[in-house]
Each structure stands twice: as C-alpha cells, then as structure tokens.
Amino acid sequence: MSKIKPRVKVPKEVSIDEIIEIKTLIRHPMHSGRMKDTDGQTIPRHIINSFSAKFNGKEIFQMDLEPSISTNPFIVFQYKAKESGKFDFEWIDDNGEIYSISKNMVVS
C-alpha cells in the first residue's frame, strides 16, 4: 500500500482581511466498496470520511466525505486572514487512522 501523505498549500505571508485560498490534497485510494480487484473480489470500503481545518485551535471548516469522492481527495476552500497563527489540518479514514499536517501563516 502506498504511503499516505497530505499536502497543503497556504500562503505564508498575507495582508489583513485578505481572503486566502487553501488547497489540500491527500493520497488515499478511497475504495468505495464497489470496485473489484483483478481477481474479481470486491475491495472493501476504505475511504477518508472526514476532513477538518483548525486555526489557532478553533475549527473553521469541516467536511464529511462519502464514497462518491474521488481517489486522492482534493479540497479547496477559503479563509479570511485576521491574525498570524497556525493551521491544523486533519483527515480521518474508515480504519480510524488520522493524518495531519500544520502550516503557519503570518499576517502583516
């Protein structure tokens, strides 16, 4: 199985009240539970079912993912920069595994 690693793009320096775009991508097979492998066996469901973003400890965005989300979930959203701080991003899959990454942002 390929190693799962998340990637996030957040601008490092922004001006106050600027609406920034946050792009996230994680490598995950997102098996919907309907696909079959080469032997014709159904691959059991294994998806990332939740994504959340926190800024300085406070949750700002959350998303529930279903099997209809593509392999390697790609999520883009926006955030209004008010102060410098740290973003914490977290993905949770069906096996209860948590993948996380943090990014700092400076507001000038």
Added chain:
Amino acid sequence: MKLNKLRKISRRNALQLIAGFTGTAIFPSISFAESNQALNRINEITKGLGATESDIWLDLPEIAENGNQVKVSFEMDSPITESDYVKTVYILADGNPSPNVAKFSFTPEMGSCSATTRIRLSKTQNVYLLAENNNGQFLMTNTKVKVTIGGCGG
C-alpha cells in the same frame, strides 16, 4: 371496396404499429416512475420543508469524459456575518449508488462560502447543491452532467 382498403394494412405494418404504440406507452412511464434519490434526500434533510430554488454558482463540466474525477466548485452569495452565514452545504447526486456525495460545514470566520473538490459520477445525472444557513433556511440548485465513462466501479 371499404373492406379492400382495410386489408391494405399488411400484417407486418400492423405489428410495427402495435410495437410503436406500446413502446411510447411503456417507456415514459418507466422514466417517470423512477424516484429521484437526491430529491428524496433533500426532503429528508429539510425535514419535509423543502428548499427554495436559487441562483447559486455551481460549476461542473457539461460533459465529463471520466466519471472518476469530476471537478465541482460552488460559491454562495451570503453576507457571512455572525448572525447570517451559510452553515452547511450538501452535494447530492441522483444517479450514483448513494445520493450523498459531500457535506461541508462552514463558519463565519471563512469570509467566503466557496469550495472545490473532485467527485465520482457513475453515469449521466443531475448534481444537486443544498445549502442551509444558520437560520434554518434552505436553498438549492442543480446542474446536469453528461458522463462518458462512469466512475463508481462494479
């Protein structure tokens, strides 16, 4: 004379006519009888209240060549203040094995209510967006996507 004219409708013609009539009679009833799982789900989420059709910017390709990776973007027109903001956005599909695709929970800190992701579509179908604001009001829109190769496996 009249009898002769009637006989000009041959057996083959008659069969074709009958097939034609039954065809038009059966097929519309099939397509209308199909219940729309996305609309049923909207009814469930809104607890029967229903949603107002609205002019929300929901961007999907008109034709998706590969149903495995269909980009979907949306942006809601909302003041986004503590007292008035969009709380939840649901993406629903009426032709996938399950109507649920994604649920986004927004907060007023985000300054905008927009997001982009990539979804799977198993066949040509309508994709619905249902939005709930913090006052419990629902808005919806939908768009049709033609899918060349389905993306749900199986």
